[in-house]
Amino acid sequence: MSRVEVDKIQQQCGTTLTVGGGACKTAVVDATTVTLGRCGGTVSLASGATQSGFGRTGTVDWITTPKVTGDSPITGVTGKGYFLNTTAGEITLNLPAGSAGDIISMADYAATWQTYKVTVAPNGSEKIGGETENATLNTEGQSVTFVYVDSTQGWVNTMDSTSNVRGGSFLTATVSGACNTLATAPDCANVKVATFLGPGTFCVSAISGTAADNTVGYMVVAGGGSGGTCCGAGGGGAGGYREGRNVPIDNFTASPLVANAPTNAVTVTATPYPITVGGGAAAVGPSPARVMGNKGSDSIFSSITATGGGGGYGGPDLAPATGGSGGGASHGVCSSGVGSGNTPSTTPPQGNDGGAFTSPSPSTTDDGGGGGGGAGGVGVGGPCASPVIGQGGPGVPSAITGVAVVRGGGGSAGMRNSPGTQPNVPVPGAPGGGGYGGGSSGYPRPLADASAGAGTSNTGGGGGGAARLAPNPGGSVGTSGQGGSGIVVIRYKFQ
Numbered sequence: 001m002s003r004v005e006v007d008k009i010q011q012q013c014g015t016t017l018t019v020g021g022g023a024c025k026t027a028v029v030d031a032t033t034v035t036l037g038r039c040g041g042t043v044s045l046a047s048g049a050t051q052s053g054f055g056r057t058g059t060v061d062w063i064t065t066p067k068v069t070g071d072s073p074i075t076g077v078t079g080k081g082y083f084l085n086t087t088a089g090e091i092t093l094n095l096p097a098g099s100a101g102d103i104i105s106m107a108d109y110a111a112t113w114q115t116y117k118v119t120v121a122p123n124g125s126e127k128i129g130g131e132t133e134n135a136t137l138n139t140e141g142q143s144v145t146f147v148y149v150d151s152t153q154g155w156v157n158t159m160d161s162t163s164n165v166r167g168g169s170f171l172t173a174t175v176s177g178a179c180n181t182l183a184t185a186p187d188c189a190n191v192k193v194a195t196f197l198g199p200g201t202f203c204v205s206a207i208s209g210t211a212a213d214n215t216v217g218y219m220v221v222a223g224g225g226s227g228g229t230c231c232g233a234g235g236g237g238a239g240g241y242r243e244g245r246n247v248p249i250d251n252f253t254a255s256p257l258v259a260n261a262p263t264n265a266v267t268v269t270a271t272p273y274p275i276t277v278g279g280g281a282a283a284v285g286p287s288p289a290r291v292m293g294n295k296g297s298d299s300i301f302s303s304i305t306a307t308g309g310g311g312g313y314g315g316p317d318l319a320p321a322t323g324g325s326g327g328g329a330s331h332g333v334c335s336s337g338v339g340s341g342n343t344p345s346t347t348p349p350q351g352n353d354g355g356a357f358t359s360p361s362p363s364t365t366d367d368g369g370g371g372g373g374g375a376g377g378v379g380v381g382g383p384c385a386s387p388v389i390g391q392g393g394p395g396v397p398s399a400i401t402g403v404a405v406v407r408g409g410g411g412s413a414g415m416r417n418s419p420g421t422q423p424n425v426p427v428p429g430a431p432g433g434g435g436y437g438g439g440s441s442g443y444p445r446p447l448a449d450a451s452a453g454a455g456t457s458n459t460g461g462g463g464g465g466a467a468r469l470a471p472n473p474g475g476s477v478g479t480s481g482q483g484g485s486g487i488v489v490i491r492y493k494f495q
Contacts, residue, residue: 059103060145066109067091069116078148081105086116095155097123098148105159107143111209114140127154140211171214171268171492172206177275186402190495191250193401196488197458202273202301208493215246215267217254217491219400222306222324223278223296224455224483225372227411227435227465228314229285231477232331232368232382235392235411235427235437235452237339239278239296239460239486240306240324240350241375243398249493253404255396257348257375264347266302268492276300278308280455280483285466288476290315290330293463295323299486306350309483310339312372312411312465313354325351325373328390328413328465331382341373352393354410355379368415368437372462374430375408382413390415392462395432400489409434411455411462411481416440426464429453433461435481440467450477455484 011017020027037043062081067074069089074082076095079102084091087110095104106118117138122128128135128146130153137144145159173192175182177200185191194202207214222239245254246261259265278297285291293311300306310323313330321327326339341351355370355378371379374393382390392410399405409432416439427437433456440450450469455461463481 060105076104078102078104081107083107083109084118085109086112086118090116090119092119092121094121095123095126095146098126098155100148100150102148103145105143105145106137108141111141111211113138113142122154129153129156169206169209170494171204171208172494173202173204173492176201176203185491187252187399188250190493191491192494194490195401196275196277198277200275202275202490204268204270204273207268207270212246213249213493215249215261215265217245217250217252217400218266218301218304219243219398219487219489220299220301220304220306221407221460221486222299222308223280223486224411224433224460224462225296225309225311225321225323225327226281226283226293226463226482227414227437227452227480228293228312228327228330228369229287229291229466229477229480230314230330230369230414231468232416233314233414233465233467233480234312234328234330234354234369235372235379235390235413235434235465236281236293236312236455236462236481236483237309237321237323237325237327237341237354237372238351238374238393238395238408238410238432238434238462239299239309239483241396241408241460242304242306242346242350243400244304250491252491253399255398257350257396259348264304266304273302275488277488278306278486280457280485281308281311281463283454283463283480283482284314285479286451286469286476290318292318292321293327293480295321296460296483296486299488301488301490306486307344309351309372309460309462310354312413312462312480313369321354323351325375325393325408325410325462326354328354328370328372328379328392328410329357329382330369331357331367331416338370339373351375351408352378355381355390355413357382368427369413369465371412371430372410372434374410374432374434376432379410389427390437391427392430392434394430395434395459395461400491406432407459407487408432409459409461411435411464412437414438414450414452414465414467416467429464433459433484435461435464437464438467438478440469440478451479452481454481457485458487459484460486
């Protein structure tokens, strides 16, 4: 064996010094103290090389290509860190056979472990934290590090973080459909408002890295019912009114019916959401017969459905008109039915009952029907004699669009008067889009104002009830008011 004794080896030219014979050769540095590199320098392993005998310093080399559900089960390797993406489903990671000092880490790639968990399985009869059982990772944004200690405790968790620190991403969406808009809220520069006056799609293309920001505010109002036709018909009920608000994120001034998150919360994901905006119910009449008003159509956003308003009564022998808010009773008898509101039931309630017919006598010549129910109250009962008026129940105000607007008023009732007893004035509409009721002097002459007014478009207002155009019996009745169409509004933080 040849032997060379020198104090210093230095390259002859250039900046690189090679020691060793290349492939299949071993270079041995034999000394009590060995110094590699110099102050401020770097000591590197060649690409593809591995180290042994140094132990670990408590760190891992992270594999930056995330593992997905389709990769499960994953065979873990000591010294490695894994980003686990459970967006599409659960993942199992099998730990390697452990020896003292082995280390392995895992991190929640998409902050979805709370939805689809990660199962960490020990090798054979080895243990995790002293137990020969699987470990479950099911906390959003979690990251963990396990170190193998000994056969008694096996893999011990030395780090468990749930800080879920993420960048400032925000919800991103677009809207489709004629007459539908997306604009920055006039009352908050960080919020957008999607307003649907007709059918369309709220398409979420990206969600926020902060989970709470993906819960959106909403207002869903159904189409109003139309009034009935009779001597003094009931007004149509307002369309169901439902509203939600995520107070910590966007505390706009909402209606008294608001459901603050998490009650009735709508948390969106990156997917299209079809929007249904309910149409107002078609008017009925003119006709010589008593005719029941029609029910409005439902409005829908995600899991929230607002029910169409009930039609106004056209006579005491007709079935109750239920809905988001109920239709009002007709003139005739005290037992004339009242349309039930908040049907089907929601919490908070989506509407109220229609007004009853309150005459103490079976039939009068100076009376009217009950107003349709509104989002803010029941319809007013019909009179035996003026000046009591069967007005629709009031609507409720909300500033979800940035400006306070009252919506969801019930339609007012039709009314008739005996000659000379009371002025022939149509019943005024309710606040919030309720249609006015038709008025008629009843006996002995017909008047053209016996037809009623419609509920206001995109408020869900109920249509007014009509009165009779000619003396009873046999005379024709006026045309009732059609219901107002509904609306859907979605409000979310975008920056």
